[in-house]
Amino acid sequence: MITLTPKTLSPFSFLCNPIPKHQNQNSKYTIVTQYSDSNSKPTFNSNCESEFQTERGLKFDIGETFFRHESATGRDLGVLAAALYKRSKGKLRVLDALCGCGIRSLRYLIEAEADFVLANDANDDNRKVITENLSQVESGDDPRWAVTLSDANRIMTECYLKRDFFDLIDIDSFGSDSSFLRSAINALKLDGLLYVTSTDGFSSGGRRPQQTLAAYGAYVRPMPYSNELGLRMLIGGAVRVASVLGYRVTPLFSYYSYHGPIFRVMLRVNRGKLPDNRNYGFISYCHNCGSSQEYSWAELGRMSCPCSDSKVQGCVSSLKLALIHVVVSKSLIVSGPLWTGPLHDTIYITEMLHLAEEWGWAGSGSGTDLDKLLNQMVAESDPRLPFGYTKLDEVASRAKVNSPPLRAVMSTLEKEGYAASRSHIESNAIKTNCSMAGCIRIAKQLQQCSSAE
Numbered sequence: 001m002i003t004l005t006p007k008t009l010s011p012f013s014f015l016c017n018p019i020p021k022h023q024n025q026n027s028k029y030t031i032v033t034q035y036s037d038s039n040s041k042p043t044f045n046s047n048c049e050s051e052f053q054t055e056r057g058l059k060f061d062i063g064e065t066f067f068r069h070e071s072a073t074g075r076d077l078g079v080l081a082a083a084l085y086k087r088s089k090g091k092l093r094v095l096d097a098l099c100g101c102g103i104r105s106l107r108y109l110i111e112a113e114a115d116f117v118l119a120n121d122a123n124d125d126n127r128k129v130i131t132e133n134l135s136q137v138e139s140g141d142d143p144r145w146a147v148t149l150s151d152a153n154r155i156m157t158e159c160y161l162k163r164d165f166f167d168l169i170d171i172d173s174f175g176s177d178s179s180f181l182r183s184a185i186n187a188l189k190l191d192g193l194l195y196v197t198s199t200d201g202f203s204s205g206g207r208r209p210q211q212t213l214a215a216y217g218a219y220v221r222p223m224p225y226s227n228e229l230g231l232r233m234l235i236g237g238a239v240r241v242a243s244v245l246g247y248r249v250t251p252l253f254s255y256y257s258y259h260g261p262i263f264r265v266m267l268r269v270n271r272g273k274l275p276d277n278r279n280y281g282f283i284s285y286c287h288n289c290g291s292s293q294e295y296s297w298a299e300l301g302r303m304s305c306p307c308s309d310s311k312v313q314g315c316v317s318s319l320k321l322a323l324i325h326v327v328v329s330k331s332l333i334v335s336g337p338l339w340t341g342p343l344h345d346t347i348y349i350t351e352m353l354h355l356a357e358e359w360g361w362a363g364s365g366s367g368t369d370l371d372k373l374l375n376q377m378v379a380e381s382d383p384r385l386p387f388g389y390t391k392l393d394e395v396a397s398r399a400k401v402n403s404p405p406l407r408a409v410m411s412t413l414e415k416e417g418y419a420a421s422r423s424h425i426e427s428n429a430i431k432t433n434c435s436m437a438g439c440i441r442i443a444k445q446l447q448q449c450s451s452a453e
């Protein structure tokens with residue numbers, strides 16, 4: 001755990017004090033306001049009515065800004081990744097492009113020991129809350145933070161044009177806003193980290209395919225593992241934009257939370273293109289048998305489910321073949337192109353877990369949600385596991401048995417040599433390389449065993 005020393009923190013009394021004139025106004029960043037008359041701005045904390053919040057021991061004000069306690073885990077993950085980056089590179093400059101009240105910026109400064117954070121929000125009304133929250137971090141001649149009030153695309157583009165690149169850019173946006181991807185990638189250092197967001201559960205659920213096509217270049221249909229598709233859609237969108245600019249992105253971790261819902265992905269950005277078709281393609285789901293498959297672009301015209309092949313065997317007439325084709329076409333739905341590769345980097349997520357343990361956020365039987373989440377992410381990052389997850393309720397319904405206990409299914413799968421893990425996205429589901437038919441067989445066996453007892 002990082003100790004908050006007088007060197008890094010000023011007393012909390014700042015919260016009711018006026019902001020010292022020109023404090024931390026880094027001359028590199030012009031504070032852009034939307035009001036021509038600065039006297040018309042509300043006076044922050046003039047009567048100290050604002051409610052103070054605490055997160056990981058840090059005290060801050062949220063004023064009238066958009067703030068969610070439930071997003072604390074997403075902030076924890078961002079801070080852990082940022083701190084690892086600082087440890088490995090020795091330097092960390094962060095752009096918190098949609099900072100709200102500035103809590104992320106504060107945490108990047110204090111917990112990840114960022115050398116510099118640029119906190120930006122388009123809402124001019126947030127200015128004093130952000131500034132006073134960040135005033136807890138003292139700055140000498142070399143300011144450690146600055147606040148700008150501008151559109152995120154504008155600030156990132158200005159940084160890019162000034163060749164003022166950042167090690168980590170946090171885009172905590174609303175909806176399926178992919179419009180920030182291009183300017184964020186441009187403003188990022190090579191090998192830098194880009195933390196992107198989508199909060200659009202309707203799109204990942206396949207209810208707005210035209211919207212996902214426009215935002216992420218992916219036509220997304222309703223599939224049982226839609227929340228994982230939301231993450232894959234977001235990564236795929238970043239892959240597409242990055243490759244236009246000559247970069248390739250690698251997900252370090254992918255996080256879904258049902259609050260919101262929120263889809264968050266930390267990407268590492270480097271020069272280079274994605275190898276042909278690798279990890280960026282199409283995903284099919286067969287309503288008939290419940291199995292999923294991955295297809296490359298080259299296989300687009302040859303999609304069919306193995307359950308249809310068995311029906312075709314023994315087929316005699318072309319009429320029958322045509323009828324089967326109709327059945328098969330209706331049972332198979334396809335989404336894509338999406339990211340089909342790993343959601344997490346095993347080494348990075350393991351290092352994040354170790355750091356969380358070092359800071360007392362996880363480990364030694366802490367039983368914290370973060371501990372559980374990071375351990376599940378490590379398990380999910382097993383390279384043998386394919387995309388998607390299998391819901392046990394779907395297995396039970398297809399097997400016509402009661403929903404089998406998750407632990408029993410996992411242990412049977414592992415005994416039979418399959419890879420299996422829980423999913424951090426869906427509590428009653430497993431990620432496995434065993435087919436739906438195999439899971440149905442196991443569910444039936446488990447039901448027989450329990451009724452024989």
Ligand SMILES: C[S@@+](CC[C@H](N)C(=O)[O-])C[C@H]1O[C@@H](n2cnc3c(N)ncnc32)[C@H](O)[C@@H]1O
Nearest residue numbers: 066067098099100104121122123150151152172
């Ligand atoms: C989800 S909130 C940010 C929450 C904050 N990051 C946190 O962790 O508490 C999104 C913020 O983006 C700001 N915003 C919306 N559109 C923006 C834009 N185009 N550029 C910059 N900020 C924007 C809003 O004013 C809001 O404060």
